Amino acid sequence: xxxxxxxxxxxxxxxxxxxxxxxxxxxxxxxxxxxxxxxxxxxxxxxxxxxxxxxxxxxxxxxxxxxxxxxxxxxxxxxxxxxxxxxxxxxxxxxxxxxxxxxxxxxxxxxxxxxxxxxxxxxxxxxxxxxxxxxxxxxxxxxxxxxxxxxxxxxxxxxxxxxxxxxxxxxxxxxxxxxxxxxxxxxxxxxxxxx
Amino acid sequence: xxxxxxxxxxxxxxxxxxxxxxxxxxxxxxxxxxxxxxxxxxxxxxxxxxxxxxxxxxxxxxxxxxxxxxxxxxxxxxxxxxxxxxxxxxxxxxxxxx
Numbered sequence: 001x002x003x004x005x006x007x008x009x010x011x012x013x014x015x016x017x018x019x020x021x022x023x024x025x026x027x028x029x030x031x032x033x034x035x036x037x038x039x040x041x042x043x044x045x046x047x048x049x050x051x052x053x054x055x056x057x058x059x060x061x062x063x064x065x066x067x068x069x070x071x072x073x074x075x076x077x078x079x080x081x082x083x084x085x086x087x088x089x090x091x092x093x094x095x096x097x098x099x100x101x102x103x104x105x106x107x108x109x110x111x112x113x114x115x116x117x118x119x120x121x122x123x124x125x126x127x128x129x130x131x132x133x134x135x136x137x138x139x140x141x142x143x144x145x146x147x148x149x150x151x152x153x154x155x156x157x158x159x160x161x162x163x164x165x166x167x168x169x170x171x172x173x174x175x176x177x178x179x180x181x182x183x184x185x186x187x188x189x190x191x192x193x194x195x
Numbered sequence: 196x197x198x199x200x201x202x203x204x205x206x207x208x209x210x211x212x213x214x215x216x217x218x219x220x221x222x223x224x225x226x227x228x229x230x231x232x233x234x235x236x237x238x239x240x241x242x243x244x245x246x247x248x249x250x251x252x253x254x255x256x257x258x259x260x261x262x263x264x265x266x267x268x269x270x271x272x273x274x275x276x277x278x279x280x281x282x283x284x285x286x287x288x289x290x291x292x293x
Contacts, residue, residue, distance in 0.1 A: 043278065065201075065202045065203070065204075066202070066203070079256065080202060080255075080256035080257055080258060081202050081256060081258055081276070083256075134206070134207045134209075134210075135206070136204075141204075148203065149203065149255050149256055149257075150203075150206070150210065150254060150255055151209075151210060151254035151255075154254070156254070
């Protein structure tokens with residue numbers, strides 16, 4: 001496979017930044033998954049698609065809108081009715097799904113090169129994200145593993161909560177650098193570290 | 196104004212795109228009934244009160260929705276997926292509610 005370059009590179013400065021004298025409260029990283037795949041089921045075929053996700057990744061999707069789970073290497077969440085985003089540290093997920101998801105069940109779209117995954121973690125992660133997105137980030141409303149699709153200034157973003165104070169944000173690759181800069185600026189006042 | 200998307204839950208109106216009057220009925224594309232086509236293109240009820248509307252959650256799950264909105268108060272009395280002919284809106288788990 002071709003070596004993938006990060007769109008964040010010119011603005012990716014490892015180290016502590018902003019107001020970190022009293023400690024770093026935000027950790028920013030790029031997770032760089034090898035595969036990001038979007039799956040969509042035809043109406044009525046959702047259960048078969050969920051079974052295919054389980055067969056390929058071993059992840060059993062919980063019931064309900066926006067449900068999902070993350071086990072470190074692989075993650076899956078629903079972002080729209082009958083539609084799911086799956087990511088994997090390894091490459092080749094789209095190829096595996098192309099076999100499992102037949103044309104009668106739904107569609108597979110490989111977005112590995114089209115999205116950039118940014119992870120924000122730390123005690124102030126909810127607080128910083130609340131400055132960007134008009135959704136409820138409180139744990140009871142946004143449980144661990146769940147996914148949400150929303151926008152920041154018309155730039156589409158899919159957010160998965162991968163820990164009590166950790167979120168993975170999938171943004172368009174072409175907007176990733178500007179989003180990253182905005183995220184850094186928003187984290188400045190609480191002190192952040194880029195890893 | 197908040198619209199409670201059946202999939203995503205309550206979201207700000209900036210995430211949604213208005214897709215027009217939900218009362219229109221599109222004639223059969225092969226139809227040559229010009230009155231029906233005229234009504235489809237031009238006739239609107241323009242009520243001062245509850246109004247059937249089509250919206251898309253363009254900044255979210257991208258589902259097309261049937262919304263009943265009061266044009267006087269902006270109160271939204273019902274939201275449902277447009278697909279499946281007025282399917283009930285309650286799809287979210289109770290524990291996901293704020």
